[in-house]
Amino acid sequence: MLFGRKQKNPIRIPDKGVVEWKYTTCGYCSTGCSIEVGLNAEGRAVTSRGVGGAHVNQGKLCLKGIFEHELFRSAGRGRVPLMRDHYWDEFQETDWDTALDRVAGEIQRIQGEHGRDAFAIVSTGQIMTEEFYTLGKLARGVIGTNNYDGNTTLCMSSAVSGYKRSFGSDGPPGCYDDFEHTECLLAIGSNLPEQHPIIFWRLKQALEKRKFPVIVVDPRVTMFAQMADIHLPISPGTDVVLLNSLAHVILDEGLEDRAYMEDHTSDIDAFEAEVARWDPDSAAQICGIDADTIRNVARTYARAGAAMTIWTMGINQSTHGSDGVVGINNLNLITGNIGKPGGTSLSITGQANAMGTREWSSCSGLPGYRALEKEEDRREIAEFWGIDPEFFPKKRGLFQTDIFPAIESGQIRGLWLIATNPMTSMTNTARIRRILEKLDFLVVQDAYADVETNEYSHVYLPAAIWAEKQGCFTNTERRVNLVRNVQPPYAESKPDFWIFTQMAKRFEQGKKVTFPETTEGAFEEMKKLSKGRMLDYSGMSYEKIEKNRGLQWPCREGDETGAPRLYTGGRFQHPDGRAKLIPLPFEDNNERPDEEYPLWLNSGRVVEHFHTRTRTGKIGNLNKFSPTPYMEMNPDAARKLGIEHGKYARLVSRRGDAVVLVQLTQRVPPDMVFVPFHFHECVNRVSLGLLDPHSRQPAFKQCAVRVEAIEDQTAAAV
Template sequence: MTIRSTCPYCGVGCGVLLQDDGAGGLNVSGDPDHPANRGRLCSKASALGQTVGHAGRLLAPRVNGVDTDWDSALDRVADTFARTIARHGPDSVAFYASGQMLTEDYYVANKFMKGFVGTANIDTNSRLCMASTVAGHKRAFGTDTVPGTYEDLDQADLVVLVGSNLAWCHPILYQRVLAARAARGTKVVVIDPRRTATCDGADLHLPLRIGSDVALFNGLLAAIYEGNAVDTAYVARTDGFDDALTTARCSEIEPTGLDVETVHEFFRLWIGTERVVTVFSQGVNQSSSGTDKVNAILNCHIATGRIGKPGMGPFSVTGQPNAMGGREVGGLANTLACHLDLENPAHRSAVRKFWDAPRIPDAPGLKAIDMFKAVAAGRIKALWIMHTNPAVTLPDADAVRAAIAACDFTVVSDITAATDTARLADVLLPASAWAEKSGTVTNSDRTISRQRAALPAPGAARPDWWHVTQVARRMGFARAFDYDSPAEIFREHAALSGVAGALGRDFDISGLSDLSDGEYAALSPTRWPVAAKGGGRFFADGRSFHDTGRMRMIAVSWRASAAKHARRFPFRLNTGRVRDHWHTMTRTGTSPRLSAHIAEPFVEIHPTDADALGIGPDTLAELSSPTGTAILRATITDAVQPGTVFAPIHWTGETAPTGRIDALVADVTDPHSGQPDSKASFCAVRPFAAAWYGFAVSSRRVHPVSDYWAVARSDAGWRMELSGRAAPTDWEADARALFDLPNASVQMLTDPARGVARFAFHDGDRLIAALFVAPEPVAVMRDYLTELPAEDVLTGRAPADRPDPGPILCSCFGVGVNTILSAIESDGLMSVDAVGAALSAGTNCGSCRSEIAALLERSHMAEAAE
């Protein structure tokens, strides 16, 4: 049987087909009928079948580290929350939610906290990725409304990508853009301080200085006016145009650091192309001026009337599978369900009446950063964290970890106990994972899709909505939380949206409020609104959801980031995602295929800076900031600008303790949205004083104790990178301790004078572990060794008669670098498409095409030099 569901990764919301693989797992393929992806999947989604095993799962409730039954755990949670509220008031408790939750889970959690506990102290990790878009939308439109649809990408003549590495972070949308380029000549502009994989498919790249987007788009707004491109009829229905334009005309382009001709080329292209879509993502949102950046972009589309029409408009693409669903149910601390406003008395009254709730707070609760500061200060005494890992992901992560550890009472609902946050919990509640639970998610263009269960949940794991309702019932709210299924919750949510629609809100799915259980089970992807008319584009008529019905342009000005630490910490730290990993890797980290592309944390450093610092390729670099430190593998590249560095967000205390990059990020936030600035913290960089480097493979998980280590899954077990400031006196003893193999037979090769040591441990004829040590980064065939080959491995190289595929480049098809280079040379391949035809590499999600292009260029340059 084939089950239709939705991918659990980014906000594109791709449809997937799930089939039993006959071994307790799943075969996963793209759904050709889903409007978001039409059958395509990215590398992460293609590997979903590798991530559904039960290894490492939390299988029973756990109280103070001891497994127990559900009644005991739930009674403990309910009693402690009730007692805390009785003694210290409702604002002494908090709930931290996640864009990994389904809409039904989110709805119940929001209703529980705001309607029945009586506090708005419920926020979500979506605060970290799209809160500035919410604030910008509300300032311009009166509601948090995404104006356009994915079809606009197909119909645009110009797509501008701002702070978005679409090729790696939203590959399926990137493929739609490239398809439009091939079919209709769509131009692509990338605005990003880094040169990313997305830039390789662009007609123009504007590498502006970090944080200067407002200056650039103010310049565009002034150019729109000077080029007579203002849509005067549309602007006549808009407030704030004169102030926004005056401010823009007083702005300077100089803060962007871009040359004038490049800027004018962009302005001419944007102004001269009517069908233009401006896509923006984390590079815009994750900023201390993120809301102003959003409004600077919206101002340009409003001034030209290029909004809500086919092939044109501003478009926020979200990072999580249900960030939009969380926004719809009021998952943020300053919102109510169904896009109603917490501070609006009429809205509060309507929601309270609908829920028959005892109380609804009249002021916003604590946003994420302030919430955990309140935990640290002891004002939050009971905390519930659901499906997220704030001890790693929040800025000043070390302080957040310490705050959670010191909290009087912490509950964590998750699928595993092996996260930095779960290890700090007093009570752990086992949750159902993707493919085990049912509900809905909403993607970036407002399309509601079903996630459906295809596997039984292991042990005592239960859905998130069940966790919340069981606690709510024990706290005396049984009548309001008497749900037996997600379908019941969805119907209530849809009915409440009808109340919101009657109050003039945009979010109205009341047309779905009478779905039967069977109709809910069969629900096809549906874009909202679903009321009197279907869900298409918004704002083409110039009417907004403000009380006046008029759109608003907002006067915004560029402002420099505070540089109080610039002398001690001269580098600007940019953070973000990599292609094949997701958040803190609780899912992607279980896939050997995904771990093969990038197996350890790294930092990109410009060659000029690396030379000045004495940091060589593949050595380790130590980063420090006022809040923390990190040790990362150095990647020397001109993809970053001098004076800036880039590091990914994914590594944790479980996978690379010194790679927790958010420990370095300052807790600076946008004043309007409360979203942290994760793209522009100040840091220092220096070489890590390594006495030795190591690479190890093992058939089982081990826990190194060296100054630097990073561990990743492989097909045959685990792979590790290691390093230390001081060399051990007895390498064999340390190797045995590393693998916990005190008595295993060992082959070894040591050269103390050169600082080289190699060990291969066997169980009979089977290799079970190996360690390679050198005073410089270890040069061995890592991808060969991760197979734990039976033949002699002390050379660290594959036998001459065995091809070495090299590091995996195309994760979708498992094609290595050496395989591609060999085919280029032997078959005379001259293009990315030719490589795809020969090897399939780059023909699925396409996110590796830029890397293939780089290999082609390298190979052809080497050939020309001969």
């Protein structure tokens, strides 16, 4: 009997009248699931389904992908360009020519009065790779500002920095298929089931076929930690200490792959000298993991025939983010676990096309992983674009996290934000509000007119969303997949690609540079620029990508398919061809709990929402399952403060305060609270976000707070 019923009712799938399915790629996270959107007889998108033959998701989608077709007509979309003189005025509707003329005029005025770098551009990880390439051409080759970055500094810059320091280049070396081969998985600061549900499903599939140890390092008992064989509840911000100590045990007990180290790495002596200091007993005092467990994990990892590490924001969003990534790479280099099936350092990326911006946007350099610091790279790109190499700066400008303080100091006067929402995503909301108010000119380009940051703009440009346009995304495992145009752009919104090319026409310098008319034309330029390089696209075409449901780079001219792994021959991108083993001294440099603010504040995702909820907050079922910000708190800690489950409490830090609904749970230890980061006027009202010195990524996940009971619950609920 089924819950009191005598018969099982058949499952009915409602007939939505689909007459055509169109292929595309999910626009939320970096997993890169292939989706088909169903259109009815009127051509309206009415449903979504996973693509059965797709290598990545094999027919599966998570909750967000299942409802993704609802985005096309979701509430808050921008219909027409809007303008006003001051941010406190009412917006007036306008036409595209007037809006673009105003933006170009303001950029030229600010640059004329205050210098080229006084106008900054901050983009995203959400638009297509061809759009990133075109924006890079516009920003670097036409507008000529060096203060140009992506919001990927908030999520992936530590991974980029760590890969560059260890291997000589960005580029995740592994792939999802490594789950099928590994004999030990170490996951650090990654709650895979909620962050990347389909990658988690791939891992579960592999584990069902063949059992291997799963070790999860996370200060919180996440969903992933609950299914792990070993959970290491580490003290926040001390991953480098744990990684040094794992390396210590491996070297001390002779478990390393000495031949691999000798043949493929450099700086072994300096590395060994630093690691010698981190015996497990000393490390345990700092990282909170007992010495025997450290030894056990080190032996398990080193003795596995192939072992891999995955990580996300628990590593990256720290004052030691870049060092944490280097520590993971060190571990895999000394055990010979790079470039072989099941052996890798795989950073799980956040946004759908964070990889595209890393590869092609020119934010941190020039397209195709080229560097502004290299004369040869500047000359090559200048020649290709038809401009003077002297137009390029000789080193990269400010990161996103330094652009905002530069506005505060008056160094930057104008800002163009593209598909990013700092009013919700940046730490210390009150400070960001003051900074945006200070700008002479702010243009917000976004699919949604109601995005919180638009409150401070002078011009709003309505962008087409996701599959209202065509182009590529690159996923976590370097797989380039195609977003086909499924619906026309909403109202008068335009593809970002069109906006960038129209903007270029309004600059004298833009007349020297050719901009292809289509994204496919831009893709052809990228193929030429990547030929013979590590990220070689020259063997790809839109048709071939769609036929294969995505192709991994490098995919060289004439290749049938892409390469699943990098560095298979042990040759790295540093000039000597070796990977660097880098010593990592640990300095405890973050804010820590004290008497006044006795709790750690940790933040993270829920499965229903993506980033600042600009999109998922509009989707009925996602909002229904996760409607409100909440705070996880340990029942013992709550009892002492008179805080009750289901009641509102005030979260207070040195930056500000936020009112949150309390959920009492043993998932967090007594000295920690956890709040999802998606909600406006919530966790980032209190967060600190000190920056990693290498990557300039903020330590979103670690700062000190206190929690206060609220007497007037009715007022708190408003």
